[in-house]
Amino acid sequence: MPRSEEAEWWANAVYAAIQEIPHGKVTSYGHIALLLGEPQRPRQVGVCLKSLPDAESGAHFNSSTVPWQRVINSKGMISHRGPGSAERQAEALREEGVEVTRDSMGEIYVDFSQYGWFPKLLPSEDEENNGDLFVQDT
Template sequence: MARSDEAAAFFAAVYSAVQEIPYGKVTSYGHIAKLVGTPQRPRQVGLCLKHLSQDTDSHFNHDNVPWQRVINSKGIISPRSQPSGAQNQAATLQAEGVVVSTGSLGELMVDFSVYGWFPRTLPSETGQSEEGDED
């Protein structure tokens, strides 16, 4: 089923925002939703990332959108439908130098105070470098 123009625009906005997350940093689904102007839609951000194309010929794809840099608002890597999904995301983040720890319930966690990226606006919208103006 083809996406509506509105849905396609939302997917593109999410993917473009995620592309601005610096290497070695993470942010939350909710923060991406806020940055694209829909703070009430963090779950839809996750849905966009779930449906990110594996086809490297697609404009936005698994290789050029750093999906691994988006985690939940508690700093936890959200479980995936496949058992190894969270482990794969953790390994990809660790390859970027992000320390991933294991919580008391076995959850994979990232410390936002060290690795968090929470600019007020996207650097591309303010003309700032990737470091931007952070909260």
């Protein structure tokens, strides 16, 4: 089923925002929602990433142009979306130099204090401060 115009706008805004996350950094679904002015919509950020087209699709935003691996949950944990998905995301982050750890329950985490990216504004919106204003935690 095709997306409504609003859903298409939202997905494109999510993908564009995620493209601004620097290499080797991670942020949360909630922080992307906050940056887009919709702090109550972190799950919808996840839905957009779940439906991100494959690189072969030819879509402008796809799994090779949107660094999907850089978005994790607010606890710093990589969410499971299907068999092997958390490990694929962890491997993509490792390739960027991000250290991932596994707890005793097998959950995979990233240390936000070292790798977190939480600007108050998207760098593209914050030309005056060049993206240097950051919030503590989201």
